Amino acid sequence: MQIDLPTPLLAGLSPAQFMRKHWQKKPLLVRQAFANAAPPASLKELAALAARDDVESRLVTAFDGDWKLKQGPIARLPAMSKPGWTLLVQGLDQHLAEARALLDQFRFVPDARLDDLMLSVASDGGGVGPHFDSYDVFLIQLAGKRQWRIGAQRDAVLRDDVPLKIIANFKPEEEFVLEPGDMLYLPPGWAHDGTAVGGGCVTGSVGFRASTADALAAELLPRLFDEIDTAGKLYADPRQEASSEPGRVPPALLDFARRAVEAAVQRPQALERALGEALTEPKAKIWFEPGEPLPPGQGATLDRRSRMLYDTAHVFLNGESFRAGGRDAALMRRLADRRELTAAEVARLSPEARGLLDQWTEDGWLQPQTSQTP
Template structure:
């Protein structure tokens, strides 16, 4: 990806400049980031997706000031003429090619951090109340208009009488109305409140992964332990004295446990493998349709639901890790970066790598790419 060229997407900044000046630092309002803007879905599309049990969706209503939250599947939406409701559909990029294409515009942020595209549609006055996110977000106005108020609030107190995380003491510092094609970037922790101005307001939200240290450790430790080969030293205590306090934890056992955890982390490339597998693990509601092997002379592209990363010695795809070196590593990294390989590049893979690619195609992780 070319990161040094200015782009209207970032108000004339290059991706490199944006990352230095704004990423996790300060907001950026971009007028006509998209000109023209093409919503990746219609209201009918979103309603159909919200009715499915494999799609994460929510319906937020504030009729007569009474905030209500309903988790999907949602069989029927209120009329667009009725003010005060919002439908949110998460992970739209997993279901619609146009949504995946929109998400890919933000790959100047590492894929390991990029999460998904959520799209909301709202009637007049619809919103989810003043709140803050623990991750960066790009808010794209896809249709209609939305009035935003934002503030760098550090003393937020949440209401305890509503089923959403709504700030009770919201203190906005700036406000603006976003028209179709406009975009607002907010760093983590910035309080914001968006209210639809008129019916048919559609907003896209590009979100990012922001794991906590505890959460990441909880994901990685089981994977590290899964790699154990069973040859580890068994605990012994030949110098244990007779216990006068039998319920007290033996200090030697605690030391043994600490050394065992440290050894698991320090196995060569173990942490890298565990992290790559965890970051590419598909979400619980994602599955792939089985397909056939790639036809001779065909290129390959990643399925829009596939997550692929790499490090110095591994390729990671959908929660699994593979060793790669030489030309195969170069080509597999290109597949991860470009999300596709042309037929000529596929033809340069070794027999072993091509067999692996065919297996990925059978699993539905990779799709044929015609050239």
């Protein structure tokens, strides 16, 4: 991706300019970011996806002001002629190639942060109420119209009488009506309320991952300890004296525990491996269809459900880490960046790295390339 070239996607800004001026700083309204905007699936197809138990979906209704939330699978949707309902289908990029292609337009943000594409289908007046997100979001109007009201609200109070996180004291500062092709970027914490104007409103939401420090530590620590060699590490206290305070934790045991944790974090490349594996772990309800080894003379493409990252010493794919160096590392990094390798590039891999591609294709993580990229 050419990060220094102006693009209609970002109102004439280059990705580099957008990241400096707007990312996590201020909203950006883009008229006709997508000149030929269209939903990646029909309402019938979305309804079929929402009815599956391997697809995350929700149905939000506000009939006569009574807010209700139903978690998927959703067996049946209300009629589009009935005002006040919204269907949310999460992770559409994992199920539809067209949705994955739409998500790929935003890969000027590191893949470690890029999460998924959610689609919202709403009848007239449908929405999820005024709320705020703890992550960045691009809101893309794909069909119909939606009115957005936004505000940099810092004193939000949530209602306690509804099953959604709806702001009770919403104070909008700006208002827009988005038509097909328009897009609105909002940084974390910006309060916003989107309401469908007429039926057949389809809005795409490109979201980003933003873990809290506590949540990230809770995910990384078990991975760090999984690899520890505990042989000979038994706690011993031959100098422990008789205690008149048996309920007190011995200081020596506390020191032993502290050294154990520090040793786990300080092992060479341990934190790097744990982070890369955690960031590429597939989401729940995602599984891959087994395939055959990569045919000779053919390129490879990452399956749309695969997550692949790299650092200076590893490549990470779907929760696993692999050491790589030299030409193999350069080609594997290219696979992560472009999500594909041509047949000529595959032919340059070492036998060991080529064997990895065969295994990944058998696992369904890679697919044989159907068309060659120049």
